[in-house]
Amino acid sequence: MLTTTLLLGVTLWSWLVQSVHGGAGNKWTYVDNTLGPENWYTVFPFCGGQQQSPIEVISELVVPGHDLVDFNLSELNNTKGVTMIIANVGGHTVQVALGGKPIYITGGGLGGRFRVEQFHFHWGNKNERGSEHAIDGLFYPMEMHIVLYNDMHPNFTSAVHETKGLAVLAFFFKVGQVNKGMFKILRHFSSIKFSGANKPIVAFPIAALLPKKINSWFRYDGSLTTPPCSESVRWTLFKDEISISHSQMKAFRKLLRNIQGQQNMILVDNYRPLQELNKRKVYTNLKFQSVGNKNSNQLE
Numbered sequence: 029m030l031t032t033t034l035l036l037g038v039t040l041w042s043w044l045v046q047s048v049h050g051g052a053g054n055k056w057t058y059v060d061n062t063l064g065p066e067n068w069y070t071v072f073p074f075c076g077g078q079q080q081s082p083i084e085v086i087s088e089l090v091v092p093g094h095d096l097v098d099f100n101l102s103e104l105n106n107t108k109g110v111t112m113i114i115a116n117v118g119g120h121t122v123q124v125a126l127g128g129k130p131i132y133i134t135g136g137g138l139g140g141r142f143r144v145e146q147f148h149f150h151w152g153n154k155n156e157r158g159s160e161h162a163i164d165g166l167f168y169p170m171e172m173h174i175v176l177y178n179d180m181h182p183n184f185t186s187a188v189h190e191t192k193g194l195a196v197l198a199f200f201f202k203v204g205q206v207n208k209g210m211f212k213i214l215r216h217f218s219s220i221k222f223s224g225a226n227k228p229i230v231a232f233p234i235a236a237l238l239p240k241k242i243n244s245w246f247r248y249d250g251s252l253t254t255p256p257c258s259e260s261v262r263w264t265l266f267k268d269e270i271s272i273s274h275s276q277m278k279a280f281r282k283l284l285r286n287i288q289g290q291q292n293m294i295l296v297d298n299y300r301p302l303q304e305l306n307k308r309k310v311y312t313n314l315k316f317q318s319v320g321n322k323n324s325n326q327l328e
């Protein structure tokens with residue numbers, strides 16, 4: 029009986045996990061075909077909107093956001109009472125969904141208390157690509173998204189389509205030193221090789237994956253980068269990069285986007301192409317955006 033209940037719980041959760049990362053399953057893909065990003069809008073109309081993500085940040089055009097106070101990310105160290113399930117969601121991404129005791133984030137000019145729903149990754153088959161956002165024309169090999177919903181809503185699903193219902197914290201990776209925290213995830217990759225596979229794991233502090241110190245970040249309003257592409261997301265893009273080793277990066281590129289028993293296709297390049305900024309502005313938490321940032325890059 030207990031086993032049945034547990035199984036049912038996990039099945040139900042995996043369905044929820046699916047729906048969180050665009051549960052539309054087979055209705056969309058990252059491959060450039062009729063189900064590819066350029067055609068998402070035909071099935072998911074929001075994907076054709078004017079406030080879509082990801083975008084390229086051009087640092088010369090970024091303006092100071094006077095309400096952008098520091099974040100309080102201290103609860104990202106919590107593990108007590110927290111439950112985690114790692115999953116290969118629809119062959120689209122690796123995602124860790126949170127349950128149990130809530131983890132909240134405040135500050136950062138988000139306007140309220142936001143609860144962590146899940147975090148997941150976007151990566152490339154080569155180091156020159158993989159991130160969804162770009163900074164001054166530069167893409168990173170991987171981007172991590174911590175997905176939050178506004179605590180004024182009872183759950184993630186009811187917040188998805190609400191204005192400022194969601195927030196995503198985005199972190200960029202650079203290939204270099206080993207990221208010890210990342211082993212908490214990588215050790216489970218053999219269990220989630222195929223699309224749809226998931227596994228409860230021992231909760232670990234999300235902070236272990238992040239930069240030790242956070243200095244500067246960008247803010248803009250956009251959308252989910254997967255269908256249904258709801259325009260309900262306050263984005264934060266952290267400039268402080270996270271290190272990951274080449275062999276750790278390679279482990280991501282061995283995951284598969286097919287279910288077991290089908291022809292194997294590696295899960296890579298799971299990023300949406302850049303979207304138009306249109307009338308939006310990008311803000312920075314820095315009071316004085318360094319003038320000529322771009323020029324100093326050119327001198328290096």
Ligand SMILES: [Zn+2]
Pocket residue numbers: 148149150173253
């Ligand atoms: Zn994402």
